[in-house]
Amino acid sequence: MKDLMRQRVGVQENIMSLLNKQIKMEAQASATYLAMAAWCEQNSFDNSAAFFYAQSNEERDHMLKIFHYVSEVGGVAVSPEISAPKSEYGSLREVFETTLEHEIAVTESIHQIVGACRKANDYAAENFLQWFVKEQVEEELTVKRILDYFEMLGEEPMALLMIDERVAKVSANGAY
Amino acid sequence: MHLVHNTNNAKIWQSDIENCFYFDFKGQQYKLNVCGFIALKTKLINIDIEEMIISDELGADIAIVPLCNDERLLVLTIDEILELRELFPGAMVMLELNSILHSRVYSSTL
Ligand SMILES: [Fe+2]
Ligand SMILES: [Fe+2]
Numbered sequence: 001m002k003d004l005m006r007q008r009v010g011v012q013e014n015i016m017s018l019l020n021k022q023i024k025m026e027a028q029a030s031a032t033y034l035a036m037a038a039w040c041e042q043n044s045f046d047n048s049a050a051f052f053y054a055q056s057n058e059e060r061d062h063m064l065k066i067f068h069y070v071s072e073v074g075g076v077a078v079s080p081e082i083s084a085p086k087s088e089y090g091s092l093r094e095v096f097e098t099t100l101e102h103e104i105a106v107t108e109s110i111h112q113i114v115g116a117c118r119k120a121n122d123y124a125a126e127n128f129l130q131w132f133v134k135e136q137v138e139e140e141l142t143v144k145r146i147l148d149y150f151e152m153l154g155e156e157p158m159a160l161l162m163i164d165e166r167v168a169k170v171s172a173n174g175a176y
Numbered sequence: 177m178h179l180v181h182n183t184n185n186a187k188i189w190q191s192d193i194e195n196c197f198y199f200d201f202k203g204q205q206y207k208l209n210v211c212g213f214i215a216l217k218t219k220l221i222n223i224d225i226e227e228m229i230i231s232d233e234l235g236a237d238i239a240i241v242p243l244c245n246d247e248r249l250l251v252l253t254i255d256e257i258l259e260l261r262e263l264f265p266g267a268m269v270m271l272e273l274n275s276i277l278h279s280r281v282y283s284s285t286l
Contacts, residue, residue: 001178001190001192001274002190002192002195003274003275003278004190004192004195004196004197004210004271005210005271005272005274005275006275006278006279007195008195008209008210008211009210009214012272013214013268013272074210074211075214076211076214076215076218078218
């Protein structure tokens, strides 16, 4: 009997389903960051709003990257169902703290999939995911940097304005 | 044609000539390509059986599953879904076993 599965599908089923879950996670992050951008704009944190619009786009790009990979190796990529993101926040700091929590969850998830790829001897998928491993280091660093400003400057109105100014620089230069 | 897996009322075959699967169920035969096979298996797993049992809406006790790019439909009762949920993953295991056999026996260079 031919190995039809292997001939048509270059990815094992469990890896494919993990990648589809990651597609959903990236899409959910994109929606969450869009809601955060709206919140920032409503509260006149214009640079933070711009930061989250850009993040939202990035997350969608991440989603598409995985989507294309799954399709290219002959798998079935699933356009995910997204639940309504949280749109109410108590403070700008809470917005960024939530962002860091999200990014950490994504990092963990990516690492778990890399682990599963190793177990399944799927070197192609592991190699594909290396880009995400690196990306997550940068993403976490950027948000941690911004949260440091809250530690340093506090949350008085003037401080918040300064932090918002800083966010523009962080997003323009990366974390450095 | 190779029989991949069967349950009481259903069978999955693989055709090496046509590079596809055949799915026999309730006197009907459905042709599935590899993608269609995986898609159907996923759809079966995603059916919310609990919801079907709890709901008292008319028609909630059946599920309609589109097949072959919507050209055909499967109308399934809860019993049938449970049977197919045994058939498809079982077939998948056999296909994975076949993949292992291929990589160990035919493709191995060690
Ligand atoms: Fe991402
Ligand atoms: Fe991210």
